[in-house]
Amino acid sequence: MATPSLSNLDLVNSCDSLKVAGNNTPLGYVLPTVAELFRNLPDWSLDDAEDDASAIPSLTLVSGTNAAERSAVVAKTCEALRQTGAFTLLKGWRNELYPVYGIGREHLFDIERAASPLFGVNTYGVHMTVYTRSKKSKELKIWARGARGRSRREEPFECLVREAAEEASLAEEVVRKGTKACGTVTYIYVRDERAGGETGLLQPECQYVYDLEVEEDVVPKPGDGEVEEFGLWSVEEVRESLARGEWKPNTALVMLDFFVRHGILTPANERDYIEIVSRLHRKLEFPTP
Amino acid sequence: MATPSLSNLDLVNSCDSLKVAGNNTPLGYVLPTVAELFRNLPDWSLDDAEDDASAIPSLTLVSGTNAAERSAVVAKTCEALRQTGAFTLLKGWRNELYPVYGIGREHLFDIERAASPLFGVNTYGVHMTVYTRSKKSKELKIWARGARGRSRREEPFECLVREAAEEASLAEEVVRKGTKACGTVTYIYVRDERAGGETGLLQPECQYVYDLEVEEDVVPKPGDGEVEEFGLWSVEEVRESLARGEWKPNTALVMLDFFVRHGILTPANERDYIEIVSRLHRKLEFPTP
Numbered sequence: 001m002a003t004p005s006l007s008n009l010d011l012v013n014s015c016d017s018l019k020v021a022g023n024n025t026p027l028g029y030v031l032p033t034v035a036e037l038f039r040n041l042p043d044w045s046l047d048d049a050e051d052d053a054s055a056i057p058s059l060t061l062v063s064g065t066n067a068a069e070r071s072a073v074v075a076k077t078c079e080a081l082r083q084t085g086a087f088t089l090l091k092g093w094r095n096e097l098y099p100v101y102g103i104g105r106e107h108l109f110d111i112e113r114a115a116s117p118l119f120g121v122n123t124y125g126v127h128m129t130v131y132t133r134s135k136k137s138k139e140l141k142i143w144a145r146g147a148r149g150r151s152r153r154e155e156p157f158e159c160l161v162r163e164a165a166e167e168a169s170l171a172e173e174v175v176r177k178g179t180k181a182c183g184t185v186t187y188i189y190v191r192d193e194r195a196g197g198e199t200g201l202l203q204p205e206c207q208y209v210y211d212l213e214v215e216e217d218v219v220p221k222p223g224d225g226e227v228e229e230f231g232l233w234s235v236e237e238v239r240e241s242l243a244r245g246e247w248k249p250n251t252a253l254v255m256l257d258f259f260v261r262h263g264i265l266t267p268a269n270e271r272d273y274i275e276i277v278s279r280l281h282r283k284l285e286f287p288t289p
Numbered sequence: 290m291a292t293p294s295l296s297n298l299d300l301v302n303s304c305d306s307l308k309v310a311g312n313n314t315p316l317g318y319v320l321p322t323v324a325e326l327f328r329n330l331p332d333w334s335l336d337d338a339e340d341d342a343s344a345i346p347s348l349t350l351v352s353g354t355n356a357a358e359r360s361a362v363v364a365k366t367c368e369a370l371r372q373t374g375a376f377t378l379l380k381g382w383r384n385e386l387y388p389v390y391g392i393g394r395e396h397l398f399d400i401e402r403a404a405s406p407l408f409g410v411n412t413y414g415v416h417m418t419v420y421t422r423s424k425k426s427k428e429l430k431i432w433a434r435g436a437r438g439r440s441r442r443e444e445p446f447e448c449l450v451r452e453a454a455e456e457a458s459l460a461e462e463v464v465r466k467g468t469k470a471c472g473t474v475t476y477i478y479v480r481d482e483r484a485g486g487e488t489g490l491l492q493p494e495c496q497y498v499y500d501l502e503v504e505e506d507v508v509p510k511p512g513d514g515e516v517e518e519f520g521l522w523s524v525e526e527v528r529e530s531l532a533r534g535e536w537k538p539n540t541a542l543v544m545l546d547f548f549v550r551h552g553i554l555t556p557a558n559e560r561d562y563i564e565i566v567s568r569l570h571r572k573l574e575f576p577t578p
């Protein structure tokens with residue numbers, strides 16, 4: 001099982017925290033090598049610890065007094081970083097903004113999606129598992145390329161409805177009527193080769209998870225421009241594929257959560273049951289909306 | 290919402306850790322006032338920190354080289370503590386043993402259930418929520434005094450079947466056929482007046498949760514000697530009762546988890562959604578089976 005295995009102590013040992021001026025709440029995990037690039041930038045402060053040369057410095061955004069001003073500064077910095085070509089990650093520029101929140105849940109600033117892993121801020125997504133149950137055999141089968149999207153500042157459910165139409169051609173009324181909110185899956189994604197761009201970056205993430213049970217004749221279809229087809233997989237096929245490491249790490253976690261909620265993984269057949277259920281729901285360290 | 294609000298740092302500041310000799314893994318939260326009672330007992334070692342007079346000492350069971358021997362020593366100590374009458378908690382003696390596990394999941398020793406909160410070791414329970422859906426209105430209603438039991442070293446599901454018969458008179462075949470494992474709820478229960486006995490003791494606990502949807506004509510009935518009847522409550526009635534603080538804290542958490550899994554609490558209607566879902570699944574610090 002490829003869940004992240006960093007302890008909180010590991011994280012403290014390997015990372016800075018991002019902050020904004022006048023607000024002592026850490027907002028993201030910044031790798032020391034990334035933080036160094038900010039040392040002489042006017043809008044940022046990289047504070048070396050006074051007493052301990054080996055301690056990791058802290059990165060603070062010192063410009064801007066409101067969300068709009070801070071967002072403008074962050075955008076300027078990200079654009080500059082992009083121009084330098086220093087980060088492969090930024091070649092995936094999306095022109096899509098992610099919100100970052102403070103401890104009082106106030107909106108602190110927005111940041112370009114592609115740049116967010118450099119700052120290690122919380123990211124948010126929605127994931128729906130579409131499944132059906134055979135009328136005859138009652139067997140549960142899963143449409144194994146679930147609709148997947150990202151919430152910007154829209155409501156998770158509205159994001160889901162939009163993405164289900166775009167990515168799986170599911171009719172809005174089917175989704176609005178049949179979808180059930182089933183919790184969240186939260187974790188720290190240690191970005192590897194499969195994520196694209198620099199590896200080792202830490203991405204704390206919250207996936208809002210939804211289930212949609214459909215009739216046997218409902219077939220999700222990829223939207224325009226999408227190549228990968230949906231297939232109707234048995235639970236056993238999904239399990240074997242997961243065990244072969246064929247799923248993106250975070251999508252694998254969402255599927256494990258589905259298995260737990262549907263009594264497919266149980267205390268009787270999964271020796272790591274308690275640990276898995278806890279770790280699918282990691283308490284995120286940084287403020288959430 | 291009365292979930293425990295201790296940070297891990299709070300816990301470190303207020304507690305000892307229980308250990309066994311030759312095994313440096315902490316096994317439980319022991320309050321300093323409780324630990325002091327062990328200072329001169331032969332089978333126990335209370336190690337004051339060498340360099341710091343203000344640091345909290347660590348309690349270690351030094352006798353016994355296997356589970357049977359350690360269990361005998363623990364039993365002797367608990368019985369002695371009971372005789373002194375020092376702890377109201379021990380007036381609830383049950384002659385029921387709870388297992389304690391090591392980091393390699395090995396069985397380290399058993400401890401009398403009533404004494405377990407003094408040592409702050411992990412405890413385990415099972416909880417089933419029985420509900421029905423009206424054929425006409427499709428409204429979901431909950432049998433609001435769910436079968437509730439404790440696992441000793443038996444399998445959680447077998448414990449559930451037994452307790453469902455004893456506490457709710459549910460037929461074994463109904464339970465075996467219809468029950469669905471739905472995960473765990475894990476938390477640290479800060480014992481208050483409602484728990485009985487000393488308050489402030491820390492009880493890390495794992496509830497294995499199960500759902501059972503029954504036909505409208507199935508009525509759970511308390512077993513012999515039980516007074517409290519089951520009632521069929523609407524979701525709204527349960528929510529209002531929870532908000533009035535009428536539920537035991539841990540049973541309230543299991544019900545919130547049911548609400549999350551069934552799309553009753555959603556990101557749209559619960560502002561604390563992300564935090565609640567995470568905290569219903571706290572990663573327990575001590576080893577589990």
